[in-house]
């Protein structure tokens with residue numbers, strides 16, 4: 143691979159206690175990366191960290207001080223080269239409800255605060271710390287990987303708030319990559335399709351999740367979190383990927399409902 147050798151580097155993985163973040167922490171750790179799992183579910187973060195041999199920290203990505211603590215912990219030793227933003231969540235509510243009442247403003251704001259401001263908090267603080275990491279021979283310091291969703295492009299009925307938040311994550315990719323190019327930090331966003339994670343488990347029963355898998359173009363199944371982690375690892379290693387949003391979705395294009 144013409145790019146970063148992951149062995150001995152450090153990574154910060156937000157939302158690493160569950161789902162896509164956990165898949166990322168597992169894959170990166172197996173490749174010799176010292177991961178710091180940062181999640182508001184401290185018990186979950188601790189349990190996974192123990193299992194795979196990672197560090198962890200409980201905290202909230204919407205709190206800038208928690209984010210700073212997480213970044214400081216991940217940057218200890220001066221080898222923070224990978225930051226992966228997986229903490230986030232979904233929300234279903236229509237522009238107007240069945241009784242014509244307008245979308246709840248508080249819910250809309252909460253989703254932007256978590257998915258957009260949380261990503262901003264971690265990305266900005268991580269970049270400040272990654273600048274202090276020694277550049278590699280080609281000038282690269284590392285990479286920030288953010289998580290959007292195919293809902294940024296194919297927003298379904300009820301995804302007003304969620305699509306707005308993921309559209310913002312998509313739109314931050316290029317300006318962030320441009321801002322950080324002079325210091326050798328790449329920014330890449332993954333837009334996942336349908337992945338079998340506790341987030342989806344919380345919304346749909348097993349039969350519903352299996353039926354949903356059938357709607358994927360090929361292969362006809364939900365994505366596995368390891369496939370997400372493997373793409374993060376590839377992005378980290380392939381130094382020519384930058385300023386781009388990659389759909390990881392088995393070719394699915396979401397219908398209106």
Ligand SMILES: NC(=O)c1ccc[n+]([C@@H]2O[C@H](COP(=O)([O-])OP(=O)(O)OC[C@H]3O[C@@H](n4cnc5c(N)ncnc54)[C@H](O)[C@@H]3O)[C@@H](O)[C@H]2O)c1
Pocket residue numbers: 156157158159160161162163180181182183186201202203204228229230231232256257260289290291292333334335336337338339340341342
């Ligand atoms: N699962 C999917 O199909 C899918 C598809 C597209 C996009 N995504 C996005 O991927 C991301 C991860 O989703 P997932 O399916 O792995 O969800 P998940 O619920 O399994 O995991 C999310 C993790 O983030 C943590 N978290 C949530 N809010 C936090 C906060 N404020 N501070 C710190 N940690 C927090 C949770 O405790 C949890 O451990 C989300 O942004 C989601 O929108 C998921």
